[in-house]
Amino acid sequence: xxxxxxxxxxxxxxxxxxxxxxxxxxxxxxxxxxxxxxxxxxxxxxxxxxxxxxxxxxxxxxxxxxxxxxxxxxxxxxxxxxxxxxxxxxxxxxxxxxxxxxxxxxxxxxxxxxxxxxxxxxxxxxxxxxxxxxxxxxxxxxxxxxxxxxxxxxxxxxxxxxxxxxxxxxxxxxxxxxxxxxxxxxxxxxxxxxxxxxxxxxxxxxxxxxxxxxxxxxxxxxxxxxxxxxxxxxxxxxxxxxxxxxxxxxxxxxxxxxxxxxxxxxxxxxxxxxxxxxxxxxxxxxxxxxxxxxxxxxxxxxxxxxxxxxxxxxxxxxxxxxxxxxxxxxxxxxxxxx
Numbered sequence: 001x002x003x004x005x006x007x008x009x010x011x012x013x014x015x016x017x018x019x020x021x022x023x024x025x026x027x028x029x030x031x032x033x034x035x036x037x038x039x040x041x042x043x044x045x046x047x048x049x050x051x052x053x054x055x056x057x058x059x060x061x062x063x064x065x066x067x068x069x070x071x072x073x074x075x076x077x078x079x080x081x082x083x084x085x086x087x088x089x090x091x092x093x094x095x096x097x098x099x100x101x102x103x104x105x106x107x108x109x110x111x112x113x114x115x116x117x118x119x120x121x122x123x124x125x126x127x128x129x130x131x132x133x134x135x136x137x138x139x140x141x142x143x144x145x146x147x148x149x150x151x152x153x154x155x156x157x158x159x160x161x162x163x164x165x166x167x168x169x170x171x172x173x174x175x176x177x178x179x180x181x182x183x184x185x186x187x188x189x190x191x192x193x194x195x196x197x198x199x200x201x202x203x204x205x206x207x208x209x210x211x212x213x214x215x216x217x218x219x220x221x222x223x224x225x226x227x228x229x230x231x232x233x234x235x236x237x238x239x240x241x242x243x244x245x246x247x248x249x250x251x252x253x254x255x256x257x258x259x260x261x262x263x264x265x266x267x268x269x270x271x272x273x274x275x276x277x278x279x280x281x282x283x284x285x286x287x288x289x290x291x292x293x294x295x296x297x298x299x300x301x302x303x304x305x306x307x308x309x310x311x312x313x314x315x316x317x318x319x320x321x322x323x324x325x326x327x328x329x330x331x332x333x334x335x336x337x338x
Contacts, residue, residue: 021129025113028134030173048078057092068102085110142166154189219284224333241322245308256297
């Protein structure tokens with residue numbers, strides 16, 4: 001069956017034994033992972049999670065149904081999570097849904113699956129499965145998401161803080177959650193001791209630098225000037241990993257939107273004016289738009305977002321990771337320039 005956000009939330013809050021599969025598809029992989037975590041919490045604190053991948057399903061299609069029907073070694077509650085689900089999982093999922101018995105719920109996450117694909121359609125048609133499309137929240141939805149995550153951390157976002165957080169993270173749940181966790185830690189907030197979070201508190205813990213501080217470095221990236229990028233990164237010094245990735249993602253996203261207008265036949269000068277490109281960035285942006293196509297921009301945005309997520313986790317390569325990613329994208333731009 002097809003489920004919207006309200007329906008899937010209700011289904012996870014009160015799990016039904018007859019629902020064997022929860023399929024989360026669509027580009028918001030962080031959102032799908034969040035639903036999976038919520039399902040695990042609904043099963044209790046001692047739940048056991050079994051992780052499978054596409055390789056396992058291809059080699060042993062029947063394993064998914066077997067795992068769903070098997071008992072935990074210690075007799076506790078368990079669920080099965082499958083990451084990176086593709087159309088090739090159809091046989092395994094068909095065996096699961098058609099098995100005589102199951103018992104353990106299965107969460108399948110397929111960010112690359114299309115709503116029009118055979119697998120999603122088959123799950124929607126099944127009475128013992130739920131399919132939910134996950135899309136990156138935008139606008140009011142992103143602001144509401146920020147407020148909801150903050151509430152779970154014991155924070156009441158005041159003023160425009162929710163909008164600022166949603167805008168700064170581009171609706172990425174994983175990054176948004178980490179930013180809110182930092183804010184809650186700074187204010188010593190928790191569900192049992194709620195705190196108000198205003199703009200001043202956000203400014204205190206915010207990592208963003210001013211646009212002018214990073215504009216030269218970002219211009220070098222999108223323009224393919226690898227040598228100048230190295231000079232700019234050295235000038236900026238330490239502590240610019242997250243803001244660099246964040247503002248680079250914004251620039252690439254803006255370029256992607258401009259690229260759409262260009263592909264529809266608009267003149268490049270008109271596009272630059274329409275999107276209100278800052279005068280200092282017009283020349284570099286115009287040159288970049290002449291050689292970046294939509295596919296290249298989409299791939300670059302994905303890479304930058306992945307790097308930003310990695311930077312938000314402890315134990316990452318930190319500044320080295322950000323500089324390496326910026327340099328790799330600059331080299332790609334240089335090759336495109338020829």
